[in-house]
Amino acid sequence: MGGTAQTRPATEAFVAHRNLLFTVAYQMLGSAADAEDAVQETWLRWAGVDLDTVRDQRAYLVRIVTRQALTRLRALGRRKESYVGPWLPEPLLTTPDVAEDVELADSVSMAVLLVLETLTPTERAVFVLREVFDVGYDEIAEAVDKTPAAVRQIAHRARAHVAERRPRGATDPAETRAALSAFQRAVETGDLQGLLDVLAPDVVILSDAGGFKQAARKPVVGADKVARFLAARWDVVGTRTTTEPAQVNGGPAVILRLDGELDGVVAARVEGGLVTGLYFMRNPEKLTHVARETTLSR
DSSP states (O other): OOOSTTTHHHHHHHHHHHHHHHHHHHHHHSOHHHHHHHHHHHHHHHTTSOGGGOSOHHHHHHHHHHHHHHHHHHHHHHHHHTOSSOOOOOOOEEOHHHHHSHHHHHHTSHHHHHHHTTSOHHHHHHHIIIIITOOOHHHHHHHHTOOHHHHHHHHHHHHHHHHHHSOOOOOOHHHHHHHHHHHHHHHHHTOHHHHHHHEEEEEEEEEEOTTSSOOOSSOEESHHHHHHHHHHHHHHHGGGEEEEEEEETTEEEEEEEETTEEEEEEEEEEETTEEEEEEEEOOGGGOGGGSSEEOOOO
16 A cells, blocks of 8 residues: 555555454455455555545445455355355454454354355345444445435345344353353363253254365254264364364354364354354364454444
8 A cells, every 4th residue: 555645645544444344344255365355455446536526435435345345245155155065254363352342243253144144145235234334324325236215125124134043142251251161171171071061952063174174064953963073073183182262253262273283263152151053163274364363343
């Protein structure tokens, strides 16, 4: 990004909103790599804009990144059709302030991002802009090339769709920490009973290895099956595996290392003191953003 007298104001405005732009793109795409590409394309277009014609720089930038993300979202959908095994969003090691913003943390959680996957690209863009970032209907209409009236209808439909499918039931932070700590100990020691004690009866684990590593090709459902799935993996790697707690996508997670090297991330959904959902990422191409914290904003 340049530093001439002409480009400096554009650069300053872009930098000021960059974390917001990445967050918008990531929530639309579920892929940090694609979100970064969308943000870079946004900069290239923004650098050529006459700032004297821009009334609201934030809104203008959001409009550009939304259009870039929509284009990539449609292409990403085609890539997912040939993906090996379950597809999970790319996990992000997030800063502590993300967890403190309850609405933001919920909106970037693995559970909610997977629900957003069931929306059409336009529905997803409208939902993200309206429900998470409180963008006005007129501004959203310009971003998605629809009328404000159409955007209102799309927003209503998307809101109802997400509400019907998103996990319910908030958990006390202390309960969440306790459940995650118990889960981590059980995984690290191969304690089958310890796993059964912390897993909800209808717990589900989704594993994404992208064909690079061994993983379940279908969801594993039920405490007994999930515990045995995890215990079987521990039996193979034994004490070569170490674990550490982390904040991933604004929620509790465990980072797994095999012989000291990053091997995977397990994000957890906790309700009522029990683990109800596990999202196991082992695809090395989608683990690059757990090496450093990512700052999200809205």
